[in-house]
Structure formats: structure tokens, C-alpha cells
Amino acid sequence: MARISQRIGSIAESATLAVDSKAKALKAAGEDVIGFGAGEPDFPTPEHIVEAAVAACRDPKNHKYSPAGGLPELKAAIAAKTTRDSGYTVAPSQVLVTNGGKQAVEEAFATLLDPGDEVIVPAPYWTTYPEAIHLAGGVTVAVPTTIESGFRVTVEQLEAARTPRTKVLLFVSPSNPTGAVYPPEQVEAIGRWAVEHGVWVLTDEIYEHLVYGNAEFSSMPALVPELADTCVVVNGVAKTYAMTGWRVGWLLGPADVVKAATNLQSHATSNVANVSQVAALAAVTGPLDCVVEMRAAYDRRRKLILSMLNDIPGVRCAEPEGAFYAYPDMSGALGRPLNGRVASDTLELAAIVLEEAKVAFVPGEAFGSPGYGRFSYALADDVMVEGITRVAKLLG
Template identity: 45%
Template structure:
């Protein structure tokens, strides 16, 4: 039996592959510290759990919902946008999906025609490029340099623009770098996109996870013209420690939102009903727990960053948000005799039991990604082992 060319050409998710390898070695009895997955180590807040249990017990979670999501959840999302984005949205501007990743997929399937080009600043989250290829589009990579805090400029975007450019992907705070675009930078990018009729795909999933006085500005909040050009992707996974619940959503102009709902209707149908009831409580319920988790991530960042910077050959820009560090390890690889970053991360895993993610899958062949969405003791021990590896 032969599989499709589409699947043969598809890259495996490096983050999921690294996480799976770490779990396999743990199952074999190895002492493995995994810093691979972007997954909070906190359990879902109790008020959210209880709301979901109540929905099960009173029968509300037993049935299909409309494909685009419960009306009550759309109302909660609109309220969330009023509070954190500064504008409200109508029900026909919202569609809920089985995770933010699937929201991204339905977006690309809805707007990309064969050979349409999508600009992706690098380093980039691993699934953007392959989802674009699945939609028969062409990813066009623009390198965001470390010297500019991993952010692209309008001049770089203009140099990459062609008559086929359809979409710009913008992820701020960024996975994997954790860097945040300023209001001024976003305004310049947004106005450029409006001028050239380029859609903005704003991946805002880490917007609530910012640290040390930094501020997240949603590009869609800057002007009505930019808002009409933008589709926002967000969800409850990162902010509310709900990765397993698989609830994401998109907000944008009704025509695109309707198209995304149409794709979902022929693939997943509605998101899981009980998870939607949990998401309603997440968005409208108490937010103290969210702040407690954010403060914990901030403490981990401020503790682990200077320790990682002391590891020989590891050069790291301090992130402003999300929960990743993305050190440049070119010097470290040279010191240890490696020319390939994936081989370098494999050696670290096998020799000292620390699972990192190769930067190759993010379009950054001189970097590695580590997640600090785990406890401080594990993080400290992991960095200690990295130092041992480099000094051995």
C-alpha cells in the first residue's frame, strides 16, 4: 500500500518527536529530564474542571454543538476580546476548533490557493510551513536575526513580497524565541500589510504569558483597517493549562470565519462539547490562577536564564514572553565537534539525559529550544547536566 506524496513530503513535528523520544527512554528506565514540549506543568484550574463536570452531570455535554462552537462560548470570547484586545466581536466573527493548531489548519485551507505565497519570519513554529504546503501554498521564509531580537522589519518583508504573496504569519510572543513585537513595529507591519492587501495571520496564543514588565500588543487592536486584514488565532491551552482539552478559536472577518467553519464541518465537526464548557469558565471565571501561573513562569525564566548563559558555548537572548529559551549553540557545537544541531541534541540526550528540541525544525540550524514550563528543580538539574556535557 502506498501513502500519498503529500504525506511523504511532510516533515514530522520536531517538538512532538523529541517529546516522544524522551518518553520512550523514560519508559526504558533512563533518567531523562524533558524540556521539549510547550505544555504547562500545572493542572487545569479547579473552577474549570468543576464547570466541565457540571456540564457532564446535567447532560449538556452529551450532544453535538454547532460546528463553530457553542453560542455561550462565542459570547465569552467576545467578552475576552473586549477586556484584552479593546474591541468586541460578533458571533459570525468567531469560530471554535479542536485546538489552536487546527484553527491554523482551517485558516490556511480556507485562504490559500495553489502557489499562493505565505511569508513566515524565522525562527518559526514547526507546523506553519507544512500546513501551508498541505494547502498547496508556498512558504517564504524571512530570517529574523538575533541582533534584532529575532524580529523582522518592514524592509525585509517588502524584499520578500511578490505578486503571489497572500498571507503574513505573525507570532508574538514567539514560539520558539519568546520575543515580542512593540506597538510601533506592529503598526508599521500592519500598515504595510494593508497597503499591499496581505492577510495577517496573528498567532496570539502566548499573549497572556509575558514577563518582567513587557507588554503584549495585539496587532488587530491597532486600527480598524489592520483589524479587517487580520485573523487572530488564540486558545485556552497555554494560558489556562488546558493543553489536553483541545480548544482553540479564530476571530476575523465573517467571510473567512465562515470558510474556516466549512472546513471544520467536513473534518472534525464541532469541538468536544465538554471541553467547550470548560473553556467558557476559563474565559469568564476567576483569573487569579492565571496570574499565579504567569508569575511562576516568570520566576523560572529569571532563575534559569543566567544559569543557562553560563553554560560554555550557549549564547542566549533573554525572552520576553511564552515559556521557551532558544540559545544559539554554534560555539558549543564547534567546541564538541558537531556540525549538525540535531546530532548535537541527540548526543546531549544520550549522554546526560536532557531532552531538548533541535532548532532545525524551527528554521534555525544553530539553535536549540528548551521549555521552562516545568518545575525549577528539574530546570536547574537540566542546566547542570548541560554544563557537565559541555565541560566533559
């Protein structure tokens, strides 16, 4: 009898966390490594949020269990924040507070999918999505996009991928890993396609506030109200408010889906830590000044990393319009000597760059698109410049 179940044994390690972990381990061993792997803001959590958490620690009511689906006041605040920021109106009863965005994604798929149900997933995709689909018994149907298409999928591609087993479309804008942002008219067209064919949509809006230039965030159920009964939205405080370690996300959807997902969470983890929920309450009800400041810094870094990457021979990078990632095509660097070594794919290239230049990035294979690499620019300007300079020297 196997020691590990097939279901769990078949889960792939998170590539982004693995790269970040390796970079941190090398740093701890004394290596001068610069890591572009983690999708994590380099800013501290804003002070007013931290102070709310400090006060919550001293309040005995937060030392006890609370409702599995979230503090009532936080659910109401998330509903209000959703109306404010995206124009999508939900009731507090349609909100489930989760242990980070990852739990929201996993519980959404677990609630919606039966074995064999297919999920259309535009690629490149965040590494966790296929694993969550697989754990729920679903089947990932990847639809490739390229730098030439702006990493945006078309309705025609979605229709070509649709089968009688299609249950859900995963839609992400702004995108991790590419930084692509869909214009409102394309978001609406995709939403109307989903309604026409009875396809559920799971839309991840975690980067809603991180858009730049002329790009515009659009919430699909706000643009297509008819979709509301077959749409689940996942979101959280991690990226917007520099709160990755606080572990607060949420799931919004039809009342029956949210109730079922809440039942699941009641047995899996019960309530999210109360102190973190109070901190999240301060975040979503507080001013957005801190968010504007962080976004301005990301925008500055975005322009700089784009210019530097496009100056490297064999590398070309589309302009990221959202999130905090650059996703260059690095295929031109393959098959040629790099300090006497040759990479045949971006997995090997990432290993060579880490060993020779002491720079860590996540290869495109992790996101379903070999030949590319993900570089987070959520790190200090001088560190980012030094890291890309090292890569340029190695590949130049």
C-alpha cells in the same frame, strides 16, 4: 500506485512532539531523562475549570451534537474576552471554536490559500506553520531573524520578501520558539505595511497573557483597525489556562472567512467536545488569578534559565520576553569534543546531549534556524535546574 499520497507523505513529523515522545519513552524504559521539548504548562488545569467540566459531563444536553462552529455561549464569551484582553472587538458570528490552536491554524490557511500563494513566515517559526501552509497548497517564504535582532523581523525585510504571489503574513508575538515580543510601535508599523500592500495577516495570539518585565502584548488588528477585514486571529485556552489536553482553540476573522472555515470544520471534525467547550467557557469568563500565579512562576524560571544558559561556554541566550521558552545560540558548542564526540550541527548536538546528559531539547533546525535550541521552562524549578546543570557539565 503509491500507498501514501504525496500530499500526506511529504508532511514532516512535529519535531517538538517527537522530542517529547522520545524523552517520555526513555523515561518509561527507566532512563533518568529530563525533557525540555514540549510547550506544555506543568500546572494542573485550575479547579474551577475542572469543576465546570464535571458538571457538564452530567448534563445530558452535552451528550449530543452541538453546532459545528461552537457553542453559542462560548463564541459570545470569546468575543467578550477578546475585547477585554486585547481591545479587538468582534461579533460572536466572527468566532469559530476549533479542536485546539493547531486546527485553527490549519483551517485558516486552508481557507485563505490557493495553490502557489505565498506566506511570509519570520524564522524561527513554530514547526506546524510550514506544514499547514504546505497542506493548503501554499508556499512558505521564510524571513530569517537572529539573536542580534531580538528575533524580530523588520518592515524592510518583509517588503524585500513580498512578491506578486504574496497572500499572507504570519505574525506571532509572543513567539514560540524564541520568546520574543514585538513592541506596540513595531506591531503597528507591520500592520500598516500589510494594509498598504493588501497582504492578509494571520496572527497567533496564543501566548498573549505570558509576557514579562517591560514587554507588552499588542494585538495587531486592535492597533490597526483598517486591517480587520484582512486579518485572522488564532488563539486558545491551552497555554494561558494550562489546558493543552482539553483541545479548545478558536479562529477570529471576517464573517465570510469564518463561515467558510466553519463549513470546512463541519465536514472535518464537526463540533469540539462539548465538555471541553464548557470548561473553556469557565476559563475565559472566570478570574485571571490563576494565570497571574502561573505567570509569576514562569517569570522566576525565565530569569534562572537565562542566567544558567549564559554561563555555559559556547552558549549565549537573549532574554525571552514572553511565552515559556529560552532559545539560546548553541553554535559555539559545535565542532569540539563532548565526551569524545563532536557535533557538526544542532541536530547532532541534541542527539549527543540526550544520549550523554539524558536531557532532551529541540534543535533549531526544527524551527528554521540551525545553530539554536529551544528549552521550555514550563517545568518544575528543581527539574529545570538539574537539566541545565547536566547540559553545562557536558558542554563546559
